[in-house]
Amino acid sequence: MCGRYATSRTPATLVDDFEADLGDLFEDTGADYNLAPTKLAPLVVQRTGEDTVRRELVTAKWGLVPSWAKDPSIGNRLINARSETVAEKPSFRKAFAKRRAIVPADGFYEWYQPEGEPGAKRKPPKQPFFMSAESGLGLAGLYEFWKDPEGAWLLTYTILTTSAEGEDGRIHDRAPLIVEPDVASRWLAAEPWPEALDHLVPATPGVLRTWPVSTEVNNVRNNGPELVEPIPIEGE
Template sequence: MCGRYATTRTSSDLSDAFGASLAAAEPEIAADYNMAPTKRAPLVIGRRVGEQEVGREVVTATWGLVPSWAKDRSIGNRMINARSETVHEKPSFRRAFAQRRAIVPADGYYEWYQAPAEDGSKPAKQPFYITPADHGVLALAGLHEFWKPRDEPDAEWLVTFTILTTSAEDASGRLHDRAPLLLEAEAFDTWLDPAPRPREELFELLVPATPGRLDAWPVSTAVNNVRNNGPELIRPLAAE
């Protein structure tokens, strides 16, 4: 799964990186080295500009997708990831997958590895930070949704999102049995286009996160506490 990540670029940086406009009146989000569920984060969504053109926009959204039919927003606490194998058929995600796909910008993400112990005990899990080898911005495949309470028609829309994951299998071993799905730049427009597309066509755009394109190193267990935040969280343990 993907349960924590780092996003430190400004909205202007992300606008440049993704060729996107900035949503009006959106507040600047501070750098977050410990992005966790229920926090607000930058998100890139697509909007139809013309019959053939898809515009990209950087908005602010809450991590944890709340389906439009939900009675209250608390369901989003369990919707931080969507399994790619079933996302097209699950009631919580299928509408968003059909029409509201998104890109979740990230500097990198965290996974926790628990090495097997010879004596059968369970050692503490070691957090790892996983980031692009070229120091670029990760484009995590996501979905977004709009929600507001049914009994408050004048309330503002809440924008929420989830991150798509797949099985993490590779020749170099793995830190976790699930990994986020990524998008290359040439796939952005098709993925963000709100027009429905065949599931097979959409999944041809997605790339599993693999060691060949990413670097990973152990980091301090300080990241375990969501209240901790700062560049020291992504620093390799060897540099401590």
Template sequence: MCGRYATTQTSATLHQAFEADLATSFVELEADYNVAPTKLAPVVIARRGDESASARRELLTARWGLVPSWAKDPSIGNRMINARSETVADKPAFKKAFAQRRALVPADGYYEWYAAQPREGEKKPAKQPFYITPKDGSVLAMAGLYEFWKDREADEWVVSFTILTTTAEDDLGHVHERMPLFLQPQAFDEWLDPAPRSTDELLGLLVPAAPGRLDAFPVSTAVNNVRNNGPELIVPIAAE
């Protein structure tokens, strides 16, 4: 799974990386080295003005943890931070968004926790956080879905998102068995376009990171606390 990630991009750098304009509701956020479920983060989507127009990319600010349109309250999103690519087209919580509302989730890198062997006297194994990031410093485009949910008490719309995952590739599988799926720039338009596409075609656009592209290294357990936030969280350390 992907339960935390980092994004330090500004609207200007995201516009350059994804050629996306700002939605009217976009909120400029500060650099976040510890994005956790329910927090706001930028996502890239595409909209069509009409059937004859090409899809136009937009930057939205959305809440992490997808809230289906039929949900009674937004708390269900706390359990919807990831969608398994193997079942996303069929799961009631995700299938409508998968068919119509696909997104890119920009990230500098993401965290996974490795369960080490228990130390002497420990009942549970200690979990060591690892930060996984492109070796070339580029921005990751994680595959995501987004949804709109109407808060009738507040009379406002909540925009939320989830991140698609797959089985981890060999050189990252030793850290965690799951990892996010990514998109290459040449696949952005097809993935984001809300026009109907077959499930096989959509899933064919999603790929694990190219072998050797990502670097994984242990970081401080300070990232375990969502209140901690800063560049020190992604500094490599000796495994604790």
């Protein structure tokens, strides 16, 4: 799964990297090196007008709230969508068909549970790892609009995941899907594309670099570029 990530690109850099405009729903929330569910983050979407199609940057809350939800707290449980079932699940199928997005990220965190010594009563603490690409990532996402009883709109999103393979699968069995630039336009387009997921790239070895980072990332109140800096692991 993807439950914590980092995003630090400036609005100007995001505009260049994703060939997008700043939309009227965009708010610069600044760099966030410990982005957790329910926080606001930049999102790339495609908006269609009467005569125009525009790729835009918007700001959304992490944790998808379906349009039919009675309570927005459901979004706390919908931070990820399994790619294997996303087209059928009631919470995601409409968004998958019509509201696909790209989530800009520097990289994401996963936690590895060491085996520990045989016979030990307690397992060693989990070790966080940061998984990143040099030029940053565009994670596959979905977005939704939800209207509260007072008439205010809430924009939310989720990140698609798949099975992790190879060495990264040893750290965690799920990984986010990546949208490469050559399929970005079609991924974002609100048009039928049954084989869409076949054109996304699993965040696996050969795509990402992975290194251990400080356990300071465990606390969501900690936030800064030092969280993604590599650290030595004892005994290695």
